[in-house]
Amino acid sequence: MQFAEFAARAAEIEAEPADLAVVSLLSDLFRDAGDDLPTVARFVQGRVFPAWDSTTLDIGPRLCHEAIARAAGPNVSADDVEDRLADRGEIGAVAASYDFGGQRGLAAFGSGGQDGLTVAEVDSELRALAAASGSGSEETKLKTLYGLFNRTDPDEARFLARLVLSEMRIGVGEGTVRDAVAEAFLVDPADAAAIRDDDADSETEDAARTSRNEAIAAVARALQVSNDYGMVAELARDEGEAGLDGVRLEVGRPVQAMLAQAGTAADALDEWETAAVETKFDGARVQVHRDVDGEVSLFSRNMEDVTGALPEVVEFVADAVDEPVILDGEVVAMDDDGEPLPFQEILRRFRRKHDVGRMREEVRVELRAFDCLHAGGDDLLTDPLSARHDRLTAVLGGDSAAVSDLLLSDDAEEIAAYEADALDAGHEGIMLKNPDAPYSPGDRGKNWLKRKPDVETLDLVVTGAEWGEGRRAEFLGTFLLSARVEADSGDDAFETIGKVATGITDEELAELTDLLEPEIEREAGKEVDIRPSVVFEVGYEEIQASPTYSSGYALRFPRFVTVREDKTAETADSLARVERLAESQ
Numbered sequence: 235m236q237f238a239e240f241a242a243r244a245a246e247i248e249a250e251p252a253d254l255a256v257v258s259l260l261s262d263l264f265r266d267a268g269d270d271l272p273t274v275a276r277f278v279q280g281r282v283f284p285a286w287d288s289t290t291l292d293i294g295p296r297l298c299h300e301a302i303a304r305a306a307g308p309n310v311s312a313d314d315v316e317d318r319l320a321d322r323g324e325i326g327a328v329a330a331s332y333d334f335g336g337q338r339g340l341a342a343f344g345s346g347g348q349d350g351l352t353v354a355e356v357d358s359e360l361r362a363l364a365a366a367s368g369s370g371s372e373e374t375k376l377k378t379l380y381g382l383f384n385r386t387d388p389d390e391a392r393f394l395a396r397l398v399l400s401e402m403r404i405g406v407g408e409g410t411v412r413d414a415v416a417e418a419f420l421v422d423p424a425d426a427a428a429i430r431d432d433d434a435d436s437e438t439e440d441a442a443r444t445s446r447n448e449a450i451a452a453v454a455r456a457l458q459v460s461n462d463y464g465m466v467a468e469l470a471r472d473e474g475e476a477g478l479d480g481v482r483l484e485v486g487r488p489v490q491a492m493l494a495q496a497g498t499a500a501d502a503l504d505e506w507e508t509a510a511v512e513t514k515f516d517g518a519r520v521q522v523h524r525d526v527d528g529e530v531s532l533f534s535r536n537m538e539d540v541t542g543a544l545p546e547v548v549e550f551v552a553d554a555v556d557e558p559v560i561l562d563g564e565v566v567a568m569d570d571d572g573e574p575l576p577f578q579e580i581l582r583r584f585r586r587k588h589d590v591g592r593m594r595e596e597v598r599v600e601l602r603a604f605d606c607l608h609a610g611g612d613d614l615l616t617d618p619l620s621a622r623h624d625r626l627t628a629v630l631g632g633d634s635a636a637v638s639d640l641l642l643s644d645d646a647e648e649i650a651a652y653e654a655d656a657l658d659a660g661h662e663g664i665m666l667k668n669p670d671a672p673y674s675p676g677d678r679g680k681n682w683l684k685r686k687p688d689v690e691t692l693d694l695v696v697t698g699a700e701w702g703e704g705r706r707a708e709f710l711g712t713f714l715l716s717a718r719v720e721a722d723s724g725d726d727a728f729e730t731i732g733k734v735a736t737g738i739t740d741e742e743l744a745e746l747t748d749l750l751e752p753e754i755e756r757e758a759g760k761e762v763d764i765r766p767s768v769v770f771e772v773g774y775e776e777i778q779a780s781p782t783y784s785s786g787y788a789l790r791f792p793r794f795v796t797v798r799e800d801k802t803a804e805t806a807d808s809l810a811r812v813e814r815l816a817e818s819q
């Protein structure tokens with residue numbers, strides 16, 4: 235598929251306001267994509283790599299602006315690009331506003347389109363760019379990007395710029411892709427038409443909806459297990475539902491973590507009569523994969539590969555486990571007496587790429603596993619929790635401290651005593667789980683409840699900052715925070731809720747500046763806009779209704795707690811959570 239064709243279709247989807255019509259346009263695009271289907275299924279979400287693959291293009295806004303400036307000609311600088319960005323508000327519109335020559339120049343020689351970019355070419359160039367590392371890689375990236383922009387017409391440039399910054403903004407989220415894959419390859423066209431037809435009789439429409447929902451469920455399951463939209467789209471096309479049903483967990487390919495809601499022992503016992511009670515460890519989520527050859531890899535809750543940062547966990551698993559497994563758990567920091575250390579300590583280890591050996595001396599970490607998703611060739615997702623926990627015990631050994639201690643109880647007092655012990659031992663609280671529930675990847679359902687006495691904090695996205703004054707002029711000082719507005723179909727939006735400048739040491743300011751500077755989108759005087767990517771955990775006294783910020787809320791006395799390195803803008807707290815907290819005050 236020509237990239238121009240992809241861009242034209244993306245523009246059409248962007249202009250379509252109705253969800254069902256978007257699904258229909260997207261399913262047409264999938265049907266027409268031929269060999270490029272896997273790539274197209276990723277590109278529409280602004281992805282080059284599958285969701286499970288933590289490879290990134292590592293292109294910050296600055297680099298992208300520079301590449302656009304170069305392609306736009308000798309009189310254009312990155313500053314000009316940023317000025318236009320301030321005017322137009324969005325990088326796609328900026329890229330489309332320049333004349334890169336693109337295909338028009340060639341058309342003048344009667345060969346229009348022949349040298350046009352293809353989807354496959356954009357994909358392979360961006361993959362090559364992602365592989366560039368070490369000194370000079372910045373320049374290599376710039377050259378590749380410049381080369382690509384140079385060959386685009388305005389429509390292509392619009393979507394290329396958005397793709398490289400992973401923000402397609404065409405109203406296509408994961409749910410839309412899921413539905414469109416089902417509609418393109420699994421749903422009977424007559425059923426799709428009956429759902430859209432206002433005059434269809436209700437019996438026909440109900441039957442059509444049921445079969446569409448079944449097809450969507452088959453796609454959803456395959457996606458939960460694989461996190462690979464490209465592969466799932468191709469399988470749905472080539473092998474239908476039977477092919478999707480055959481998708482298995484694969485050791486080495488991370489699965490989305492199952493999440494928890496807040497809840498109490500009374501909620502748990504009302505719902506299930508017997509609850510599985512566990513310590514809530516105050517660490518960082520880790521998914522452990524050990525393959526047939528004994529190779530161990532570790533993934534964060536965002537499915538990022540953190541193997542290199544946690545060598546002692548790798549060594550422990552390599553030693554303790556002798557079959558292929560996928561385990562879910564928490565990595566916790568310990569003091570010399572084996573007492574848990576606060577969460578901030580683990581963040582000094584997690585995702586670390588440098589000085590791992592030295593930090594290993596300073597902060598000791600251990601695994602606490604609480605679930606087993608796969609063992610010895612068996613996928614266990616649909617097994618009940620109690621059976622999965624038995625399997626976990628068999629994998630790691632009955633008396634291993636690495637296995638969570640799971641209490642089955644129908645007695646509120648017994649649970650209260652367990653909770654008191656957990657808190658006494660320095661843990662964060664307890665987890666209450668439905669012992670009969672399957673493992674549902676990515677789901678924050680009612681089957682896992684978390685209970686912790688601590689005052690709530692919020693995990694908010696940094697969307698702006700101000701340069702400091704005097705001694706601190708080199709550093710970003712005051713940080714603008716935003717809550718995520720969940721968009722089921724499409725990119726999340728971010729609404730501001732307050733500024734934080736309290737609770738940050740000089741040393742932290744320097745680190746935060748290093749972290750945030752590459753994400754600056756534009757500057758106006760002392761104020762900068764920052765691409766939503768870094769998440770701060772923030773404490774506060776109270777959430778107030780306030781017209782000052784776009785969310786309609788403001789935080790009273792916000793204070794910086796830490797950078798949530800284990801979270802991304804997409805997993806930051808939502809405005810819906812802010813609203814719930816505000817109501818419950």
Ligand code: ATP
Pocket residue numbers: 491493494512513514515516517518519535564604638665684
């Ligand atoms: P959220 O997961 O709600 O977005 P969060 O990251 O702040 O917010 P918590 O509120 O701490 O998470 O609760 C869920 C997390 O608790 C899990 O993601 C996991 O990392 C951790 N956890 C600790 N012990 C357990 C356990 N025994 N079972 C499941 N999760 C546990």
